[in-house]
Amino acid sequence: EPLSQNELQAFALALRTKLSRSGDDEVAWMLLGRVAMSLNEFDMAQQSFDKALRMNPDNMQVLISYSQVLLLEGSEANMTRAAGMLSKVLKVEPTNLDAISLLALIAYERKDWPQAKAAFEVLLASMEKSDSRYSMISERITDIEQQMQTEGSVMPVTNHTGAIAVTVDIAKELVDKQPKDGILFIFAKAASGSPMPLAAVKLAKYSFPITVELNDSSAMVAGLNLSSAENIVISARISIDDSVMPSSGELEGHSKSLKRESVSDYKLQIDTLIP
Incomplete structure (x- = not known):
């Protein structure tokens, strides 16, 4: 059962007493930080997590908990700091849903609708x-789509050092199978890493062949972008529902694993109908 407020305060006092008597203890500092969060004592939580990270900068649990504290404070500087911590987590644990969830919240707070979606x-x-949580997240996506429609948000395309020019064409046998009013997504992901796109372009109007530029400008956080990956996979998908996630009836194509530094341009064919 959840601890009462008095029990949490007693636990915090016991942890501080232990630390004052026996010196630094990574687990004790981490626990004190979490208890302080529960007590809404965010300064104590930050100080405790700082202590734990000095002892072990790669403690993934502390990095995630610390990010939560920084997001509760809500300043742009702390959101940027939290994003950096979460990026570090995803480099080690690319499918960590807690980290992805917090990054989604950061993008949402920044009104970066394409990345949040x-x-x-x-x-x-x-x-x-x-x-x-399924219905809550589904509703959040619907809300983001409404915001994007209102503001006309698109994934940005700008010139950038280290960019990759991707030319996409479609197989002849699939030309007549394109969905009506389809939306074209062209994106790159780490070959073995985070499921989040490292760079993406979204086009509502297009004709084949088409050339776009993938670069770091559409990264959600510093450090989790195209330049951060050693090997990447480039994909193109004609979506029927304005979603980067695949659905039945959509068309797609994928590259093999590519060494990012050796690729400045790439020709990709959409050659698969998703069943």
Whole structure:
């Protein structure tokens, strides 16, 4: 059962007493930080997590908990700091749903609708429909889509050092199978890593062949972008529902694993009908 407020305060006092008597203890500092979060004592939580990270900078649990504290404070500087911590987590644990969820919230707070939508869709795809969070995340995606429609948001395309020019064409046998009013997504992901796109372009109007540029400008957080990956897979998908997640009846194509530094341009063919 959840601890009462008095029990949490007693636990915090016991942890501080232990630390003052026996010196630094990574687990004790981490626990004190979490208890402080529960008591809404965010300064104590930050100080405790700082202590734990000095002892072990790669403690993934502390990085995630610390990010939560920074997001509760809500300043742009702390959101940027939290995003950096979460990026570090995803480099080690690319499918960590807690980290992806927090990154989705950061993008949402920043009104970065395309990135927030992509992150929430990754979360939704990882859940069963019976999950209590499924409907909440689905509603959040609907809200984001309404915001994007209102503001006309698109995934940005700008010149950038280290960019990759991707030319996409479609197989002749699939030309007549294109969905009406389809939306073209062209994106790159790490070959073995985070399911989040590292760079993406979204086009509502297009004709084949078409050339676009993938670069770091559409990264959700610093450090989790095209330049951060050693090997990548480039994909193109004609979506029927404005979602980067695949659905039946959509068309797609994927590259093999590519060494990013050796690729400046790439020709990709959409050659598969998703059953």
